[in-house]
Each structure stands twice: as C-alpha cells, then as structure tokens.
Amino acid sequence: MKFGVFFELSVPKPWHERSEHQVYFNALEQVELADQLGFDQAWAVEHHFLEEYSHCSAPEVFLAAAAMRTQRIRLGHGVMMVLPPFNHPVRCAERAAALDIISNGRLEFGTGRSATWTELGGFNCDPDLTKDMWDEALRAIPKMWTQEVFSWQGKFFSVPPRCILPKPLQKPHPPLWVAVTSPETAIQAAERGIGCLGVSVGTPQEYEERVKAYRRIVRECEPVGEFVNDQVNGVTFLYVDETEEEARLWGSKLVYTFGLLAAHFTGVSAIYPSPAYKVPGLLFALRREQEQRASPTAAGSGEGNIIREGMAIGTPETVIRNLKMWEEIGVDRMVFLLNAGEVIPQEKVLRSLRLFAEHVLPKFDPEAAAARSGDGKGKAPR
Amino acid sequence: MPDQGQMSADRLPHTLPLVSPPYPPPPWPLPGARLLKATYETDKDAVLRWLPPSLGRPVPPYAHIIVGHFPETPIGPFSLAVQALGCRARFLVRAYSLQAVTDSPTALMALREVWGFPCLLGRIAVTEGDGEAEARIEVGGTVVCVVALRGGAPIDAELVRFDPYLNLRLTPSVQEGQRPPYLTLAQIDPHYEVKRALRGKVEVGFPRANEGAPWHAVPFLAPVVAVWAEADTELPYARFVMPY
Numbered sequence: 367m368k369f370g371v372f373f374e375l376s377v378p379k380p381w382h383e384r385s386e387h388q389v390y391f392n393a394l395e396q397v398e399l400a401d402q403l404g405f406d407q408a409w410a411v412e413h414h415f416l417e418e419y420s421h422c423s424a425p426e427v428f429l430a431a432a433a434m435r436t437q438r439i440r441l442g443h444g445v446m447m448v449l450p451p452f453n454h455p456v457r458c459a460e461r462a463a464a465l466d467i468i469s470n471g472r473l474e475f476g477t478g479r480s481a482t483w484t485e486l487g488g489f490n491c492d493p494d495l496t497k498d499m500w501d502e503a504l505r506a507i508p509k510m511w512t513q514e515v516f517s518w519q520g521k522f523f524s525v526p527p528r529c530i531l532p533k534p535l536q537k538p539h540p541p542l543w544v545a546v547t548s549p550e551t552a553i554q555a556a557e558r559g560i561g562c563l564g565v566s567v568g569t570p571q572e573y574e575e576r577v578k579a580y581r582r583i584v585r586e587c588e589p590v591g592e593f594v595n596d597q598v599n600g601v602t603f604l605y606v607d608e609t610e611e612e613a614r615l616w617g618s619k620l621v622y623t624f625g626l627l628a629a630h631f632t633g634v635s636a637i638y639p640s641p642a643y644k645v646p647g648l649l650f651a652l653r654r655e656q657e658q659r660a661s662p663t664a665a666g667s668g669e670g671n672i673i674r675e676g677m678a679i680g681t682p683e684t685v686i687r688n689l690k691m692w693e694e695i696g697v698d699r700m701v702f703l704l705n706a707g708e709v710i711p712q713e714k715v716l717r718s719l720r721l722f723a724e725h726v727l728p729k730f731d732p733e734a735a736a737a738r739s740g741d742g743k744g745k746a747p748r
Numbered sequence: 749m750p751d752q753g754q755m756s757a758d759r760l761p762h763t764l765p766l767v768s769p770p771y772p773p774p775p776w777p778l779p780g781a782r783l784l785k786a787t788y789e790t791d792k793d794a795v796l797r798w799l800p801p802s803l804g805r806p807v808p809p810y811a812h813i814i815v816g817h818f819p820e821t822p823i824g825p826f827s828l829a830v831q832a833l834g835c836r837a838r839f840l841v842r843a844y845s846l847q848a849v850t851d852s853p854t855a856l857m858a859l860r861e862v863w864g865f866p867c868l869l870g871r872i873a874v875t876e877g878d879g880e881a882e883a884r885i886e887v888g889g890t891v892v893c894v895v896a897l898r899g900g901a902p903i904d905a906e907l908v909r910f911d912p913y914l915n916l917r918l919t920p921s922v923q924e925g926q927r928p929p930y931l932t933l934a935q936i937d938p939h940y941e942v943k944r945a946l947r948g949k950v951e952v953g954f955p956r957a958n959e960g961a962p963w964h965a966v967p968f969l970a971p972v973v974a975v976w977a978e979a980d981t982e983l984p985y986a987r988f989v990m991p992y
Contacts, residue, residue, distance in 0.1 A: 417807050483972065484807050487789070629839040631807045636841050637787055637834070638973050639907035639947055 367693045367730045369722075370407030370701040371400045372444060372601055375422035376627055378707035386421055392712045394431055396704055399716055401436035403723035404734035407474060408432055409444030409563075409701055414452075415488045418707065419627040426461045433469035438737075441469050444563060444701075445478035445545045448503035450523045451491040452480070455503040459510035459530055466534035473534065476563050477504055478545035481643065483632040493640040498522070504542070504558065508591040511539040538592035543599075548645045552576040559589030564600045567624075567703075569675045570691040573600055577696045597698040604678040604702035605710065606685055606721040616710050617679030621672045624706035678702060682725035689730065771823050771858040776983040778818045778938075783977045784874065784881045785910065786813045786895040786950045787834075789970040795833050798846055798966070800933060800992045803835040803914065810834040811966045812843055813895045813952065814910070815883040816981075817874055826852035827872040829885045830865065831893070831963055832913060837990060842935070843911040847961060849885050849892075863983060864915030864934050868961055879946060881976045887961040894953045897974035900946030908945045908977050912937030917989070931992035941980040950974035 373396075377389045397408045410428050413420035422428060429441045448458050466473035479496040480486055486493050502520045510516045510530040517527040534540055543561035546552045555562045562580050564573065577598050584596045603620050607613035634643040676692060678685045678700070692700055704715050728735040787810055795809040815829040828850045832843035849870040850856050859865040870887040879900040885893040912935050919930040950971045954964035 415807065487808065487970070487972070625839055629836050629841075630804055632810065632834070635907075636909070636911075637810065639903055639909065639945075639975060641904060641907065644907070 367689070367697065368406035368699040368734065369727065369731065370405055370409060370440075370442070370599070370699055371396060371604075371719075372409045372411075372701045372703050373397075373422060373428070374411050374413070374420040374703065374706070375428070376419050376624075376705075376707050377421045378418055378623075378709075389421065389708060390428065392705075392708070392715075393428070394435060395712070396715060396719065397432045397439065398435045399719055401439040402738065403719060404727055404731070404738045405439055405719075405723075406699060406731070406734060407440045407442055407701065408436075409442035409474070409476065411444055412447050412478075414447075414485045416482070416484060416631045419631055426465055429465055430468060433465065433472065438472075440472045440474055441465070442474035442543070442563075443476045444474075444565070445476035445543070447480055447485075448477045448507065449479055449489075449491055449496055449499040450503070451489040451499075452485075455506050455523060456510065456525060456528075456530060458503065459507045460532070462507075462540065463511060463530075463532045463534040466536055466540050467532055471535040471540075473536065473540040474543060474561075475507075475540045476543040476545060477507075477560075478565075481547060481633055483634050483637045486634060493634050493638055494642050495522070497642045500544075504544070504560070505590045508539050508542065512592060541595040541597075542591045543595065546576070549576050549579060550644075552580045553583055556580045556583035557587055559584060559587035559591065559594040559596070561595040561597045561599065564598070564697075564701075567602060568600075570600075570695050570697075571675070573692075573697065574695045581696060598696065599699045599701050600692055600697045601701045601703065602677050602692075604685075604704055604718060604722060605714075606678070606680070606682055606718045606726065607714075608681065608721075610681050610684060613680045613684070614673060616714060617677070618672055619709045620703070620706055621674075621677070621679075623709040624703060625672070627707060678722075678726075682721060685722065685726050686729050689726065693730065769857065769861070771854055771862075774862055774983055774985050776822050777980075778816075778821055778982055779980045780819050781979050781981045782817045782819075782874070782876070783910075783975075783979060783981075784815045784883050784895065784897060785975045785977070786897070786952055787811070787972040787974070788950060788952050788968050789972060790833075790966050791969060794966050795835075799833060799835055799844060800916070800931075802933065802991050803837055803842070803844055806834050806836055806841075808970075810972060811846075812911075813883075813885075813893060814843075815872060815874060815885070815895065817872075821855075823852065823854045823858070826850055826855040827874070828855070828859065828865070828867075829872050829883065829893070830913070831966060832911075833966065834911070835914070837914065837933075841911050842914045844933075845913050845915045846966065847963060849887055849961070863913075863936050863986065864917045865913075866916065870961070876976070879948065881946075881974075885963070887958055890956045890958045890961075892954065892956065892958045892961045892963040894951075894955060895974070896951040897946065897948040897976050898951060900948035900974070900976060903945050903947040903975075905942035905945050905977070908940070908942045908975055910938070910940055912987075914990075915986075916992070932989045933992055934986035935988040935990070936984070936986055938981045938984055940977075943978045943980070945975060945977040948974050948976075
C-alpha cells in the first residue's frame with residue numbers, strides 16, 4: 367500500500383492579512399517534506415466559497431508550486447470541478463496538461479461535481495444536472511488530450527474543431543479519477559474505468575463493500591480514457607506521536623476541527639431535494655455519526671471520543687494496526703489530511719510526517735521508505 | 749437503603765404551572781398535513797443578530813419559512829407558519845425558530861408553552877393547485893410575509909427533508925429581580941411520513957414591515973427552493989435540551 371497527503375487549505379478565523387499566505391506556505395513545506403520522505407502522492411481540492419474549511423479554489427497554482435519544490439511525489443487534482451458552470455472543460459484539459467508538463471509527468475487527474483449548495487448556488491449550477499455534466503466533461507477531456515484536432519457537440523458544451531494545447535507529457539494521458547462519496551459513485555467510477563478517489567472520511571468497514579463492488583465492476587468496464595485506472599484511494603486523518611495520549615490529544619483536535627468546519631457549509635441534500643444528491647456525501651461521515659448519536663450532549667460534546675476506527679492517529683504501532691485494516695479490504699493507497707484550521711502547530715505536523723516515514727512506511731512500502739532522501743530535515747533539491 | 753420516590757418521568761405533568769391546560773399533552777399526531785417550505789439565502793449579519801451564541805451560521809446563511817395546515821389534531825384544525833434560521837449546533841443541521849404565527853388560540857397556548865414556538869395569533873391563508881402553492885401570513889391586520897412555490901413538479905418524497913427545530917425556552921429566575929432568566933434550546937424533531945411532494949421555484953416577499961412581527965428582518969437575498977408536501981407528521985415531546 368502507498369500513501370499520500372491531501373490538502374484542503376483551511377484558514378481559521380480570525381483572518382489577518384497573512385492568514386492565507388501562512389496556510390499555503392505551511393502546506394508547501396509539508397508537500398516538500400512528504401516528497402523527501404517517500405510519500406507517493408499529494409492531492410489538492412478545488413473548493414469555492416467554503417469559508418475557513420477550504421481556501422483552495424485555484425489548486426492548479428498550488429500544485430504547480432508543489433511541482434517546483436518536489437522531485438518524485440505525484441501531484442493530484444483531488445478534484446477539479448469539471449462542470450461547465452465552474453470550469454469550461456477545455457480549460458480543465460489545458461490547465462491539467464500544462465501542470466503535467468511542468469511536473470515532469472506527475473499529474474493525477476481527479477474529477478468531481480461538488481456536493482455543496484454553497485458552491486453550486488454560487489455558480490448558478492442546477493444540482494439535478496451535475497452528474498450528467500460531469501459525465502460529459504469526463505468523456506471529452508481525454509479526447510482533448512489525445513486528438514490532434516478536437517471537436518464536440520454535447521448537451522452542456524460544444525467546441526468547433528480546434529487544437530487543444532498543450533498536450534500532457536504522460537502518454538496517452540494522466541490517470542483519471544473521480545471523487546467518490548457514495549456506493550453509487552464508486553460503481554460509476556468502475557463502469558468508466560477510472561480510479562476511485564475516496565473523499566469521505568469513513569471507516570474501513572464503510573469502505574469495504576464499496577471497494578468490492580468497484581473491483582467487481584471495473585473488470586468489465588468501458589473506459590472513458592485510453593486506459594483503465596483501477597486504483598482505489600481511501601482518505602483519513604494522520605497524526606503520529608510518541609505516546610498514545612499525545613497523539614489522541616492532537617488527533618482529536620484535528621478531527622473535531624475538520625468536522626466542525628465541514629459542518630458549516632451547506633450540503634446539497636441538506637437544503638435542496640435533488641435525485642442527483644440522494645446521500646449527504648462529501649465529508650459528512652463525522653456529521654452522520656453525530657446525527658446517529660443525537661444525544662443531548664452531541665451538540666456539546668467537544669472533542670472527546672471522536673477518533674474512529676481506521677484513522678491514522680496514534681503511536682506508530684497503533685497507526686500500523688489501523689492501516690492494516692485498509693490494506694485488508696483492498697485499498698491501494700491511503701491519503702492523509704494533516705491539519706485543519708491550523709489547529710496542529712506546523713512543527714508537530716512535520717514531526718508526525720517524519721515519524722510516519724520512519725516507523726510506519728517501511729511496513730507497507732519498503733521501496734518508498736528505502737528511496738527516502740534523508741530525514742527530511744534538509745532542503746529538498748530544486 | 750432509603751426509600752426512593754416513584755414518580756417516573758413519563759408520568760410527570762407536562763406543564764407544572766397549569767393544573768389543567770386547555771389542550772392535551774404531547775405527542776400530537778398530525779395526519780394529512782399540508783406543508784409549504786420556502787428556503788432562501790439571507791443576510792449574514794441578520795442571521796448572526798438573531799442566533800443564540802451556541803449556534804453557528806451556515807455558509808451561505810439561509811432561512812426557511814415553513815407553513816403547515818393540520819386538518820386533524822387533538823384540538824381541531826389549525827395552521828402554523830414558522831420563520832426559522834438555518835443553523836448548526838456544532839456538527840448538526842438545525843432550524844432555529846425565530847418567529848411563528850398560528851390561527852388558533854388554543855394552538856397558540858400549546859405551541860408556546862409545550863414546544864416553545866415563538867407564536868403570535870394571526871391569520872394564515874394558503875392556496876394550492878396546478879403545481880403552485882402560496883401562503884399569506886398576517887399579524888394584527890398586516891400581511892407580514894407571502895411565500896410561494898411556482899412551477900412545481902413532483903419529486904421523490906424520500907428526498908424531502910425538514911430539519912429539527914430548535915426552540916427557545918425561557919425559565920424565569922425563582923428569585924425576584926434576578927436577570928437574565930435561564931435560557932435553553934429545546935429540540936423539536938417531528939417525524940414526517942411524506943406521501944407526495946412538489947419542488948419548484950421559491951418566491952418570498954415581506955409586503956409590510958411589522959415591528960411586532962418583524963419577518964422582514966430576515967431579508968430575501970437569493971432563492972434556493974420551494975417544496976410542497978403532503979405528510980403525516982406529529983408534534984412530539986422535545987427530545988433534547990441544549991444550552992442557549
């Protein structure tokens with residue numbers, strides 16, 4: 367199993383002139399270190415208007431900066447909004463190809479359609495249509511990358527014959543993914559032969575059926591790209607420390623802060639009844655759990671007892687044990703959220719990454735661990 | 749061991765100060781309810797001005813106006829209109845009842861005393877038909893709010909959602925002159941068995957400002973959606989109480 371890092375770029379209030387700058391540069395330092403330590407991927411979201419939760423609305427810029435600071439780590443759009451009201455699909459293809467070039471062919475191309483009214487309402491995008499919009503763009507973009515002259519006459523956009531430039535460095539094109547928040551989307555990923563990029567924070571148990579269904583269906587897929595990407599990524603939180611107590615203290619702060627920020631934007635299903643959004647989706651597993659508990663103290667329970675099965679929070683031994691659960695259900699890679707609202711000091715985040723690379727990584731990916739470029743204390747080669 | 753009292757909580761009188769209130773205790777079954785829910789985006793400062801400190805405002809800030817007509821209830825037919833602010837109790841999606849109107853004096857007492865709806869007595873006129881629904885809410889002879897669903901189309905009943913209400917409860921101090929009174933929020937979360945539903949465009953208007961019933965204080969900034977539903981529902985016991 368391989369490992370990656372995942373960035374929402376959450377910026378806590380009260381904001382000051384340098385708040386966002388600090389968060390961006392902390393994240394870049396984390397990517398740089400992750401690259402040196404042998405992590406396999408770094409993903410950045412695309413979100414809009416999600417105050418505090420995510421200020422990562424132009425991930426291609428963040429990922430380009432990451433590309434310039436790193437050598438090996440693969441860089442992923444996790445995900446790019448490929449809906450025409452957000453981004454014209456031609457612009458999606460162009461930006462991604464340029465990023466693939468400047469990263470020396472390290473791009474992973476995740477796609478998505480948003481799960482929030484906050485975003486869809488902001489772009490005046492009809493929730494009922496997003497699945498079809500996503501599907502159309504997903505089928506067109508690989509053709510933009512591989513056909514010398516591309517043209518398209520679709521339901522949601524059209525393009526007369528044009529050369530879409532540049533072309534990606536990876537041939538025939540970068541691996542394709544979709545953000546998966548429900549079993550239904552996992553099946554749709556499999557049918558299209560694209561990777562399953564888990565973005566809901568769940569337990570291995572919750573993922574297990576999804577992974578099985580994906581594996582079964584992807585064998586018979588009709589790929590939308592030039593090749594099948596049959597990988598499954600899961601996502602969870604990472605905080606490693608020397609003692610269980612310290613790890614749980616900071617890990618709880620991370621999970622709680624993330625959940626609290628996520629709770630304050632508005633999921634589509636919470637406000638707008640649409641057949642395209644039947645489940646809460648996105649990052650609402652924590653909220654669902656709170657709903658299920660729904661006790662008088664649920665609203666006031668603070669950070670206690672919020673660490674769930676499978677989270678990479680604990681001593682190295684605990685984290686190894688928890689990650690084995692993911693390995694057993696057939697997840698290819700686990701991707702980690704490292705911070706939320708800067709609630710963990712940067713030096714602790716970096717130390718957690720180092721502890722993970724030193725003690726956990728060799729148990730799962732000895733090759734990556736052996737290829738580490740030192741202890742990450744020095745500067746990455748430019 | 750000393751003897752313990754034997755009055756179980758479920759046998760407690762539901763409102764202690766009244767020996768014999770003119771309404772039966774909860775839960776009230778409300779079959780055949782007809783509900784119009786209008787959701788709209790509103791002003792951040794308006795929401796923050798009204799929300800208790802224990803509740804957070806969502807992004808974007810939004811409000812619901814929920815108008816229900818209940819033809820069969822333990823006290824006879826009545827209507828209830830609630831203006832509720834979309835909010836978060838930590839991780840949880842809730843609706844804070846800011847103001848309400850009912851057209852029945854008996855319902856007025858029960859809704860205020862049992863469930864904590866901040867009700868005034870008024871008139872609620874609802875018209876329905878041909879995929880449209882409109883409700884006019886009147887207080888003191890002034891139409892304070894008109895909400896409508898336009899161009900409604902059937903939608904899967906399972907998709908329709910009503911968030912639990914959080915209603916203010918105010919318990920006066922037992923000592924004269926002590927301020928402020930003890931404030932709590934009671935969660936009222938009726939079950940809804942939606943039979944059929946329409947979804948359409950929302951219209952919200954506040955024709956006349958009424959300072960005694962300031963529905964206009966939560967202004968309409970952008971539409972979200974209107975839903976009309978026919979449902980069997982209830983007014984249950986408050987499930988939880990949380991700090992103000």
